[in-house]
Amino acid sequence: MLSNLGNLFITLTLLSSFLLIYYSAVGLKKNGSLIPEKIFRISKTQCLFTILSFFILLVAYIFSDFSLINVYENSHTTKPLLYKISGVWGNHEGSLLLWIVILVIFSLLFLNLNKLADKKFRLFTLIFQNILISGFLIFLITNSNPFSKLYPVPNEGMGLNPILQDPALAIHPPLLYLGFVGSSIYFSAALASLITKYNGSNFAKTIKFWVLTSWFFQTIGILAGSIWAYYELGWGGYWFWDPVENSSLMPWFLMTALIHSILILEKKNDIYLWVIILSILTFTMSVTGTFLVRSGILNSVHTFANDPSRGLYILIFLSIMIFSSLYIFYKYAPSKKSNFQFLSKEFFILINNWFMIFFLIVVLIGTLYPIVLEVISEQKISVGPPYYVIVMAPFLIPFLYFVSRGPQAQWFSAQSNNKKKNFLVLFFSVVIILVFFYFTKVKDVLINLILIFSIYLILQTILDFFRNIKKNYFNLSRIISHLAFGFLIFFISINSIFSTEYDLNLKNGEKIKLDNYEIELKDLNILNEKNYKKIVGNVIIRDQKKDTFEFLEPEIRVYNMPETVTYEASIKSNLFFDTYVTMSNLSGSEFYNLKFQRKPFMILIWLSIIFIGVGGFLRLLPMRQKK
Amino acid sequence: MKKIIFTIISISLFLFFIILFDSLKINRVYNTEELVGKPIPSINLEYLNEDKYFNTSDLSKNQFTLINFFSSWCGPCRKEHKYLISLSEKNLKIVGINFKDKKQNANQFLNDLGNPYYLTLEDNTGKKSVDFGVYGIPETILINKNLLIIKKYIGPIDKKDMNEILRSSGIK
Amino acid sequence: MKYTKILILLFSFFILSHSYSDEKxxxxxxxxxxxxxxxxQNIGDSNSEFAQTIKTVINDKLDEGLNEREVYSFLAEKYGDWILYKPPLKxxxxxxxxLPYVIFILGALILFIFLRKNTIHKK
Incomplete structure (x- = not known):
């Protein structure tokens, strides 16, 4: 029943897409500046259809209707309600449906939000948008249908992978999809803008909202994933340069570049083509990421079930997307003259773009190189965290400098008379670090330079804030994001130098002394929960230097459906450091492996990322920034 | 100029896509093929049931030797055991290295399923196995009298592997 | 420039190589x-049998006096470069x-040419 209804609704969505493409094409030929009412109506119905289809899948999950293969494979009756719901997008098919739902909703919003924009431009955008929608829908229907039936109907499902049963992970994919899919709007708008020879400045105003929205969601989506990895995977790391993480980071670099360069386009109608290229690239990169994640060609922590036929479809789709954009760009790109002034604000924005593209390409090379090498020479190598850190970290130093220098510059002109002040600030930053490290004795030149320049950025941004007060002109959004970025780099660097970890094997009741700590595995409790059994270790950590102690309770969980063992970290956080303990059993022995870590400033790292996002979010509010 | 740039971009993108298409076909099962052709390490391993050591370089006395890593707690090891037995019946010299196991359990295992090994050695910490590039058991290595690795199998061997081993060691 | 001199002087304090303690x-x-x-997953983060074994082997090798690079090359010899997260330069x-550095310089070049072409000089 649900299966038929679901199939009906997605088919209707697909039909609406075809209708929309047809009527938009007809509408293009007609005179008049209004979009036919019919298009609005179809668009609204289409939106209703997809939401209904999603709702049906949701219902199937909540009521555990195992006549759907998808529900059978990914759910279980004993699963808590929250995870029944999040189970909908915890698998390839369901998440693809969610992706399509967002895509359709965004198209409708775009149509309704830009009533003042040119008709042709809007219709072309709608056409491209619906081509994308049809593409994904055909993929869904032919290859990854969440409504496929199963007969005979089993009594019980196979369950959701326990490490995916987690609140942060429940919201992580929807947030990321809002980012990924949001970028489809400016992909379509960019192509439409090229074809209709749309005014650059107006184009910038139209897509600005979408760039900021997608960037904001991408930022907090990445954050949610990172927090999840931090406590759920039980490793105490928060970023692994894993291919799947990289595929969410790559569009983020482009979005960040776009947020900056769009300002130039808006203000002086310049670098139009560059903004177009960035817009096209962002969504292309999002789909590339989707390809990498879902085709299973990568070896990653987060891999969905692998299926090469999926990869083949997405790859064909991707190549059609890329080559047609390339063709449209080649055919319609106007040649324009630019006006630039060295050391003006525009100049620094271009510098930002230069670095963003560089970071993007490093991540791209690191992610794809092993794949390419294996195809060409059959040699298998791994590219992991050391590569990214070694290649990118040194470039943070000039980058931090430019981030602080940019806002001081003026639009259109090279005037700046802060030279002396800048030196003074730099001087102070060096002194702060020197005093700081007189006590701690970290001798890594690179880390020290990064720290100096992150403090430099922080100080400069604070000064920027006071200058703004004086001038009675506020750009709070920029100040918050830049300040938070400075803090982020600062805290990450500190975290990377001062994290300590101990790996030890203890028997029940045993204690051990390590440096200043005494670690005791006091006892073990076995408890039964609804869908798992857990062994809870009572761990006491005494800090002998400060004479304090902490109780932690790491768990080993044995889930019954599907039968999986997971290790739950126990984390005690405060503003200055996290105490992090994981426990695992060693097979064939009575020892337990405990990993105890002290990680400074974790909370502040999360907060910095939140504030980077908040900065962008403020831009979205209809707040008057000029007084 | 514009045309040239676009042609270059298109061609490189095209090549790139061909590579990605190819990458979909690659078999992603891990293997340690690069060890094939290299000699096994010369190390001492303790006998399972005696307080003596055996040096692996002594295996050069055999024309061919099959080295098998096994353990009583390993399910797949039970599955491949019958093939090891038939190989031993065809007079192939097989060395068993007992991996991270208890002596008693290992002997029980061999009593229950039969003993195909002419030599049973032990590696109770698993450290020695790293020298052989073992990454999970069962694993099986065929060497010749120069102690060079000819074949290496990860996971349980099946009938096909067994025939391949017979062919490579010149028995069949 | 007074400040520049002081900066350079202060900085010379830092020019010392970084060293890790054995434990780290x-x-x-x-x-x-x-x-x-x-x-x-990396070896440090994994609870698997394989990771536990490799950890003890690394500890042994370090006790035997091998340095970081020698440990890597020992393991790469047994398991291939696939085991190294930092691919050796070869x-x-x-x-x-x-390639990243080439791209960075190329970016600078493009930016420079673009700006050269499109800069308006003040009259």
Missing amino acids: MKYKIYKNLRCLVCQG NNSYVLWL
Whole structure:
């Protein structure tokens, strides 16, 4: 029943897409500046259809209707309600449906939000948008249908992978999809803008909202994933340069570049083509990421079930997307003259773009190189965290400098008379670090330079804030994001130098002394929960230097459906450091492996990322920034 | 100029896509093929049931030797055991290295399923196995009298592997 | 420039090489190795049988007096470069390590040419 209804609704969505493409094409030929009412109506119905289809899948999950293969494979009756719901997008098919739902909703919003924009431009955008929608829908229907039936109907499902049963992970994919899919709007708008020879400045105003929205969601989506990895995977790391993480980071670099360069386009109608290229690239990169994640060609922590036929479809789709954009760009790109002034604000924005593209390409090379090498020479190598850190970290130093220098510059002109002040600030930053490290004795030149320049950025941004007060002109959004970025780099660097970890094997009741700590595995409790059994270790950590102690309770969980063992970290956080303990059993022995870590400033790292996002979010509010 | 740039971009993108298409076909099962052709390490391993050591370089006395890593707690090891037995019946010299196991359990295992090994050695910490590039058991290595690795199998061997081993060691 | 001199002077304090204590070195090595039986986890983070074994082997090798690089090359010899998260610089990785810098310089070049062409000079 649900299966038929679901199939009906997605088919209707697909039909609406075809209708929309047809009527938009007809509408293009007609005179008049209004979009036919019919298009609005179809668009609204289409939106209703997809939401209904999603709702049906949701219902199937909540009521555990195992006549759907998808529900059978990914759910279980004993699963808590929250995870029944999040189970909908915890698998390839369901998440693809969610992706399509967002895509359709965004198209409708775009149509309704830009009533003042040119008709042709809007219709072309709608056409491209619906081509994308049809593409994904055909993929869904032919290859990854969440409504496929199963007969005979089993009594019980196979369950959701326990490490995916987690609140942060429940919201992580929807947030990321809002980012990924949001970028489809400016992909379509960019192509439409090229074809209709749309005014650059107006184009910038139209897509600005979408760039900021997608960037904001991408930022907090990445954050949610990172927090999840931090406590759920039980490793105490928060970023692994894993291919799947990289595929969410790559569009983020482009979005960040776009947020900056769009300002130039808006203000002086310049670098139009560059903004177009960035817009096209962002969504292309999002789909590339989707390809990498879902085709299973990568070896990653987060891999969905692998299926090469999926990869083949997405790859064909991707190549059609890329080559047609390339063709449209080649055919319609106007040649324009630019006006630039060295050391003006525009100049620094271009510098930002230069670095963003560089970071993007490093991540791209690191992610794809092993794949390419294996195809060409059959040699298998791994590219992991050391590569990214070694290649990118040194470039943070000039980058931090430019981030602080940019806002001081003026639009259109090279005037700046802060030279002396800048030196003074730099001087102070060096002194702060020197005093700081007189006590701690970290001798890594690179880390020290990064720290100096992150403090430099922080100080400069604070000064920027006071200058703004004086001038009675506020750009709070920029100040918050830049300040938070400075803090982020600062805290990450500190975290990377001062994290300590101990790996030890203890028997029940045993204690051990390590440096200043005494670690005791006091006892073990076995408890039964609804869908798992857990062994809870009572761990006491005494800090002998400060004479304090902490109780932690790491768990080993044995889930019954599907039968999986997971290790739950126990984390005690405060503003200055996290105490992090994981426990695992060693097979064939009575020892337990405990990993105890002290990680400074974790909370502040999360907060910095939140504030980077908040900065962008403020831009979205209809707040008057000029007084 | 514009045309040239676009042609270059298109061609490189095209090549790139061909590579990605190819990458979909690659078999992603891990293997340690690069060890094939290299000699096994010369190390001492303790006998399972005696307080003596055996040096692996002594295996050069055999024309061919099959080295098998096994353990009583390993399910797949039970599955491949019958093939090891038939190989031993065809007079192939097989060395068993007992991996991270208890002596008693290992002997029980061999009593229950039969003993195909002419030599049973032990590696109770698993450290020695790293020298052989073992990454999970069962694993099986065929060497010749120069102690060079000819074949290496990860996971349980099946009938096909067994025939391949017979062919490579010149028995069949 | 008075400040520049002071800056350089202060900075010379930092020009000392970075060194890891033995304990830290151990964890650094763990983190730079792929756990071959896991999905994209490193040895340090994994609880698997394989990771436990490799950890004890690394500890032994360090006790025997091998340095970081020797431990890596020992394991790479047994398991291939696939186990190393930091690919060693050799024929198959020159492109990997050098291409980013080429791209960075290329970016600078494009930016420079673009600005040269489009800069308005003040009258």
